[in-house]
Amino acid sequence: MEKGDLMREFTYQWNPEEYNHRGKEPILKITKSSFGTFQWCPRKYFHSYVERLPQDQTEAMLKGTIIHNSRESFFKSFDIKKAESYSHNELIAYCLSLYPLDEYVDMYETMAIFDANRFMEAKIDTVENYLPVVNEVKLDAEIQVGEYTVHLQGIIDRMFLDGNSHIPMEFKTGLWKDYKTTSMRKEMAFYQLLYENTPEKILQEKGLNQDIPITHWGWYYPASNYIHIEPIKKGSMTAVMKGIAQIIASYEESLFPTKYFARTCTSCSYYGICDAVNSESWL
Numbered sequence: 387m388e389k390g391d392l393m394r395e396f397t398y399q400w401n402p403e404e405y406n407h408r409g410k411e412p413i414l415k416i417t418k419s420s421f422g423t424f425q426w427c428p429r430k431y432f433h434s435y436v437e438r439l440p441q442d443q444t445e446a447m448l449k450g451t452i453i454h455n456s457r458e459s460f461f462k463s464f465d466i467k468k469a470e471s472y473s474h475n476e477l478i479a480y481c482l483s484l485y486p487l488d489e490y491v492d493m494y495e496t497m498a499i500f501d502a503n504r505f506m507e508a509k510i511d512t513v514e515n516y517l518p519v520v521n522e523v524k525l526d527a528e529i530q531v532g533e534y535t536v537h538l539q540g541i542i543d544r545m546f547l548d549g550n551s552h553i554p555m556e557f558k559t560g561l562w563k564d565y566k567t568t569s570m571r572k573e574m575a576f577y578q579l580l581y582e583n584t585p586e587k588i589l590q591e592k593g594l595n596q597d598i599p600i601t602h603w604g605w606y607y608p609a610s611n612y613i614h615i616e617p618i619k620k621g622s623m624t625a626v627m628k629g630i631a632q633i634i635a636s637y638e639e640s641l642f643p644t645k646y647f648a649r650t651c652t653s654c655s656y657y658g659i660c661d662a663v664n665s666e667s668w669l
């Protein structure tokens with residue numbers, strides 16, 4: 387497919403046997419979330435995306451949605467000209483005023499201090515790069531994996547410009563733990579794959595320039611006051627391609643195995659119907 391052409395329909399209810407390279411049947415859809423769920427547990431993926439069984443809405447999910455929306459609004463409302471006239475303390479107050487008054491005010495305070503400090507640094511350097519180039523942008527791409535074309539989709543929280551580099555930053559409302567590094571790298575590599583394969587026309591419409599490469603990526607966990615930026619890791623990109631191939635293989639074999647972990651499975655929405663729970667919990 388030429389970049390800029392219309393994309394094919396896509397679905398999670400994909401049947402590889404009907405796949406035809408030039409056909410009209412929907413191709414496999416893979417989002418960052420569905421990819422992550424498959425990595426977590428292929429059976430959970432099957433229940434959630436293929437069977438479309440509802441999932442319980444947890445308090446953490448609700449909190450995540452509210453704070454993500456607040457963060458998006460913050461960047462939409464932030465006025466650089468106004469901010470330039472403020473002292474550090476005034477800047478903190480200004481940043482805080484851009485967040486809503488709800489039960490997550492402690493988190494907003496941490497973010498306001500972080501954002502004010504970042505602005506003070508940007509004022510010395512390049513204030514025009516303070517705001518992200520894109521703020522919650524959805525991208526769509528098609529890639530070739532073996533004999534199949536698959537559709538990738540994801541929402542990049544924010545992408546910043548630094549010199550001649552784009553830096554996607556993921557925002558998380560949970561607590562940071564070092565063991566999350568590997569999965570965070572895979573999330574960021576998924577974004578990079580998506581960005582590099584999104585048709586140029588779509589990127590331009592969203593305000594992105596594909597000539598500017600992603601050289602670094604990062605994540606911000608305000609609940610732990612933790613931010614991390616690092617050069618991209620080629621190994622993470624390989625891991626994402628391997629993960630995509632595993633999803634395809636599961637569809638081909640109609641096999642979505644369980645990944646049972648006593649500690650984490652109790653929070654799974656499908657705990658009650660999972661055959662691994664009965665067999666594994668008695669071992």
Ligand code: SF4
Pocket residue numbers: 426427428429430644645646647650651652654655656657660661662663
């Ligand atoms: S209970 Fe555990 S093994 Fe079963 S579907 Fe959920 S995550 Fe997978």
